[in-house]
Amino acid sequence: MNNSIWQADFYRRPLKDKQDQQLWELLICTPTRSLEFTAICPQSEVNAHWLVEQLRKVGQGQDLPDTIQVFRPQSLGLIETAAQMLGVKVEATRHTTALKQWLLERAQQYQEMKTYTGEFYDPLKLDSPPPVPLAENLWGDRWRFATLPAGNIKDIIERPIPILAVPEFLLPLNLGLSSTLPIPGVVIDGGRQSMRLAQWLEAAQPYFLKYVSGDPDGLILEAGLVDRWVVATFSDREVSLAAQVYEERKQHSQGLHFLLVQPDDSGMTYSGFWLLH
Structure with a gap:
């Protein structure tokens, strides 16, 4: 399996736990989606060390990638910090087709979850400055x-x-x-x-x-x-x-x-x- 590139997104979702705390989700996949990994994190625990633990979990079954591609600006800093601790390069790019398709699928799945808040959610929407x-x-x-x-x-x-x-x-x-x-x-x-x-x-x-x-x-x-x-x-x-x-x-x-x-x-x-x- 070629896992030299992973695509990752780590951001809050329309989900809350029993304590009414916002939940973040980490999604990691390869460009072919031969590898898919998800993990949920309460907002109070969101940090680079939590991310490092998850990346190591994914890397247990295969080597860590050469590059992690990230399209969401709000995810970039944390993922860069975690990846740096593991010696993995991060590429900021919009070309994350597999990940974006998976995010669209996940958006439908959230509606079936008990933790779903019911709020409107567009998984690919990014705030864009005026030209x-x-x-x-x-x-x-x-x-x-x-x-x-x-x-x-x-x-x-x-x-x-x-x-x-x-x-x-x-x-x-x-x-x-x-x-x-x-x-x-x-x-x-x-x-x-x-x-x-x-x-x-x-x-x-x-x-x-x-x-x-x-x-x-x-x-x-x-x-x-x-x-x-x-x-x-x-x-x-x-x-x-x-x-x-x-x-x-x-x-x-x-x-x-x-x-x-x-x-x-x-x-x-x-x-x-x-x-x-």
């Missing part, structure tokens, strides 16, 4: 919506690109997408700022780019665990129509889209490429 404009010293020369045939993405990622973020599970082939399907994306010609922008994006950890209609319309980058950035605003009708087509194409590509940063539109060099979902 912040990108710093002017990062912004490039121009940007545009674009498409790439799914089959061409493999060619692009084989090129020498300084910053490349292409999770294997997001490759079009692994999503079962046709090689001719147009994958929507955003291309930024960064000019002299191209490498600086790509490095900033690498640190920010892009997750997805979405069009938001308004006055003006906007292109919002969701990044990190809950960060949001205003990549661009526009009121031009043609750009807004292109943005709507961009969102429609995402529906056909199972949400797959890309972000490409390059110095110019010559196609000679790229600074950074991200597959997003």
